[in-house]
Amino acid sequence: MTDQLIQNESEPVNSGFSRRSFMAGSAGAVLAFTLESSMPDSVAQAAGAATKIGGNLTINADNTVTVAFGGAEMGQGIMTGLAQCVAEELMVNWTQVKTESAPWAQSYITGGSFGVRANFLAMRTAGAQARDMLIAAAATSMGVAPSSCSASAGVISNTVNSQTRTYASVAAAAALLTPPASPALTPKANWRIIGTRANRTDIRGKVDGSAIFGLDVQVPGMVYAAVRHSPAIGGTLAATPKLPAGATHVINLGNAVAVVAANSWIPLDYCAIGISSTSSTWRDGIKWTAPAGAAAMTSAAILTTANTLMASGTPGTPLPENIGTAAATYTAAPKKFEGTYQVPFLPHVMMEVPNCTVSLSANSAEVWVPTQAAGWVAATVSSLTGIPAANVTVHITLLGGGFGRKIEQDFVAEAVKVAKVVGKPVKLFWPRDEDFSHDQYRPFGLIRVRLGMNASGTPTSFQARNVSVSPLFQRGWIGATGNDNVDGLVGTPYNIPNKLVEFVRHPSTIPVGFWRSVGESMNCFAVESAIDEAALVAGQDPVAFRRALLAGKTRELAVLNSAASMIGWDAGAPTGHAYGIALATGFGSLACLAVEVSQPVAGSLTIHRACMAVDPGMAVNPTQVEAQMQGGIIQGLTSSLWGKTTFTNGKASTSNFNNVRLMKMSEAPVIQVQIIESGAEFLGGIGEVAVPPVAPALANAYARLNGTRVRTLPFF
Amino acid sequence: MTVMTINVNGVARTVDVDPATPLLWVLRDVLGLTGTKYGCGIEICNACNVWIDGSAEKACHLLMKDVLTVKIVTVEGLATNGVLSKIQQAFIDEQTPQCGYCQSGVLMRAAKLVSGNAKPTDAQIDSAIANLCACGTYPRIRAAIKRATGQAPVK
Known part of the structure; x- marks a missing residue:
């Protein structure tokens, strides 16, 4: 690994690039941006969201660009829509664009149909700033004025001499420049990508089986956990059930029991109804204490x-x-x-059940989760472990449906609690019947x-x-x-x-x-x-x-x-x-x-x-x-x-x-x-x-x- | 635990698991073929569909000990040397998946349909695609199957 990270301490601006980092090497150059969402303050506050969001842009060595952003892709095409906004102003072709998720600190709540509309101007501004920085760096390299330069398909040319520069060749120099405060945005009449039927960036992986949803995450050394909640909402375990055969742990979570094993099947078999009859004896033996006021929940x-x-x-x-x-x-x-x-x-009825993978260390944590609220995930982990939220890495996976359910933290909290007990990375998931019977x-x-x-x-x-x-x-x-x-x-x-x-x-x-x-x-x-x-x-x-x-x-x-x-x-x-x-x-x-x-x-x-x-x-x-x-x-x-x-x-x-x-x-x-x-x-x-x-x-x-x-x- | 060999996507794969483990979880946890999905576990949703000797079957209920002599194909096996099959390309061209979670199972059934039927009718498509999709991609699944078989896209 030869990448080096250089950070520049420039002052924040209201939109677009406010701090920059530069990774040189085979990965290309990364331009990070922080921007103010135009999601209404009232909505952001009601949702507990920070209004400062962001993402980053990587100019890859092959002159493609990767747009990372902090939203949840659950099928609504948000990754593509936002990347179209960046690509429009960045003057690259759509075939040069890739997308990925950004760190949770640059993430935001995905809900209220705000994903594209709240970030439309900010993403365009970020793309325009990057474009102007790349042009400025290229102009210096070619010995001409930036005003004589223009960009197309990720290549900068000028009207003075015959030289050209690719984005990849000047990205490292561009990352050191001061971002322009108010770059020119492309007028609607000249749009090439916004408003078009651009193909989604996430679909190839969804037809060849390579797309990674939360339930698909695999981490070295991890174990698997499934849960079974009190059949009556709010009920609790009267006693911790005995360890079922083949499992390594049975964990009392209060309102639920978690079963841990070396594969998914053993805990699923014990915790799910209707899959196999051999597990029903253990399951039927669990003693639950009925919740107070159960009759009112009729x-x-x-x-x-x-x-x-x-x-x-x-x-x-x-x-x-x-x-x-x-x-x-x-x-x-x-x-x-x-x-x-x-x-x-x-019920929400998303095809992918709630799940979360957690790896805890002494003073840091790593989480892989299909979530609509990555910032809340970091807060959940922090509150349950004492690990500072800044030390929590949240990987937002693809969501196999969300519909509002995957904004919740119940399954995240359970995964953290189980990981604390087990001392190994844990993927915790809910059997289908737990999802439909314990939804919000x-x-x-x-x-x-x-x-x-x-x-x-x-x-x-x-x-x-x-x-x-x-x-x-x-x-x-x-x-x-x-x-x-x-x-x-x-x-x-x-x-x-x-x-x-x-x-x-x-x-x-x-x-x-x-x-x-x-x-x-x-x-x-x-x-x-x-x-x-x-x-x-x-x-x-x-x-x-x-x-x-x-x-x-x-x-x-x-x-x-x-x-x-x-x-x-x-x-x-x-x-x-x-x-x-x-x-x-x-x-x-x-x-x-x-x-x-x-x-x-x-x-x-x-x-x-x-x-x-x-x-x-x-x-x-x-x-x-x-x-x-x-x-x-x-x-x-x-x-x-x-x-x-x-x-x-x-x-x-x-x-x-x-x-x-x-x-x-x-x-x-x-x-x-x-x-x-x-x-x-x-x-x-x-x-x-x-x-x-x-x-x-x-x-x-x-x-x-x-x-x-x-x-x-x-x-x- | 028993050491067993199964044929997946044309490759012999040796695993050491309980013979009563459903194929779904061996594909996903042991072989890392996570394209095949868990949806319901009770043979209704079809998210876990794979081909067993060319027939679309539910991997959530096929036990390892029962698939030792068959040819298994998963969604990862639909492409050839990285080149997508015609039906996969049609799913891209029609921008069919939304969340995408059910689409592996849909593709296994759609690929089976178009491999044995040059011009499937709407009724045949309705019958073949028994998958549950919560995002509601059915119109684009139909369009993709029509496209892959050179038919006019609209029902």
Whole structure:
């Protein structure tokens, strides 16, 4: 190893390169940057995230570049989207670009569909700074002024003499220069890479088997651990079970037992249900102490409490939205609609189970983990070991699905605890049935919507009351009277003069968390179903009803009209089929979905087509926008039709794919996506917005098909 | 523990494991062939699919002692000397994977389908691709299979 590290102590600037390091040798030169995320402070603080993030850029010896950044790639294409931003300004071709994960100190929370939109300008600025530094170094080398130089495909030429320099040849010198404060950014008209269908950098490894997910990590000398938690959430081990044959350790983790062995199979066999019968004797012999208040962790009791809170609960303060006189207007309205909608606890259902690999030394630690929150991982390790977070190296692996589940620290903490006992590197993973039965679920909730209308059926008041379990309260991020779960209720786009939104916190201790599209995943179902139901009361067509309420809202009308046009709304559905439509606004984007359904047999529903019009402002990569729409629609269909976890005395109903149904190839509709770019350089997020409109579009279609209104999810 | 030899991707591999260990965990833990995935462990999700004598099977329930005389192919064996097979290239061209975790199993079934069927119909694709994908890549799996077999991409 001949690499040497030289660090320059320049002062931080607001974006782009603030400190530089230079690694000379076969690896090429590394330019490190720190930048200010434009993720809103409120969001960053709520998520506990540092706003200062970063990454680095390596100019490789073969004149390719490697962009490292601190986000989580879980299929949404974030690595590619951000690298496109850097490559655009760096003046390299897309075929010269590689991506990798950056150290956790340069990482950030991946959530809220913020990955690309929050870092768009900063990544471009970083690329532009690197470009100008490389040009400056090349100019010196060629004996010309930088103003006479230009870069293309990673080669710098000049207009004075015939010399050229590759990036690789001048990278070491460039790394010693002072980064320009405000480098020129390429105007949109000249973009070569942003906005194109650039191929993703992570896909080759995903088709040849070489991609490394968390569960694939192998470290010299490591052992394997699986866990089994108390079947009732919150229960604890009454006694440490005996060491099962073939295992090296059995470890009492309080609410769970960990089994450690020299391979994955032995601990999995003991901890998982339904794989082999020989392990059941040991498993059945584990004595658990039931959690206090187990009876309250029963779905029927949770619903009873929710109904009481809906009728007489005290709303959180301040009111999330209170415009005009909604309650009085509703009372006096000549026409009105009221409906209460119910959404279930929902498991995340990612294909890769929770897992984490930990290697501890005396005063340092190394972690390999599929995480959406690498900074939290470092904090978790530090709090459990006393090792300073600065001495914790977190390798963010690829995530085999995240959907919000892999922001959590429960599986990380277990891996650290086991590693402390074993004294060797440990890969800890959850059996599938532990994942589905001990998730941090999308909250259960009731949402009541009231719409007052005048005599001609025009809505004059909108009221929504959300009664649900609060992820923010369970984490101590809000107090007992704080608000949560109102995304999709506050700021609805409809021109209704009086609006009132309330949140009433449900006290259930069933653990809840962040599920793709969070509050929108429950509230859009209620609002967009209620709009269709109110249209029925008003005697109006649902699309025409929405158009009237969106007068002057250019972006909303565009997606509404596009989706209606794609499905053929005005012509009407074929005999025996029905159309339904719903509009979602969130994450800076708009998504309107129209579906076509039929019901050839009772107890099921055939979804023939799904037509999505999405306005993300601007599409950095249209292929990935389309992919997120396709995937979000299918996940939304799965959860709307079949998704739920119920509880009996704290024990979950879901355990494996024999009782958790995913939509299959044969059941998926034909999907059509229309991207509408309404913004010059404005960006909305695209990872979540496809999910919320699915349930209401489906319910609206179902009601038009057979007159039955589904107000409780899932359908079946 | 027993010393056994199995044929994986055309190579004889000798391992020392319990004969009752499922093939999945020998591939992953012992041979380092981690492309084959654990998804459910109960033969439903198809993330663990490999070829056994040319037929797509679930490695989570195939015991080592039962695969001693067969030819095993994993996703790592689909390419030839680093050159991707036609179906793998089609998955890249259609940008099919999202998270990618289920895709090894999908590819084993898709590769099997296109090897024995020059022009699979939509119904045949639906039947062959029994894999569970939580990201919802089904439209792009279909497009990739159509592309690999020279058919128009849309259902």
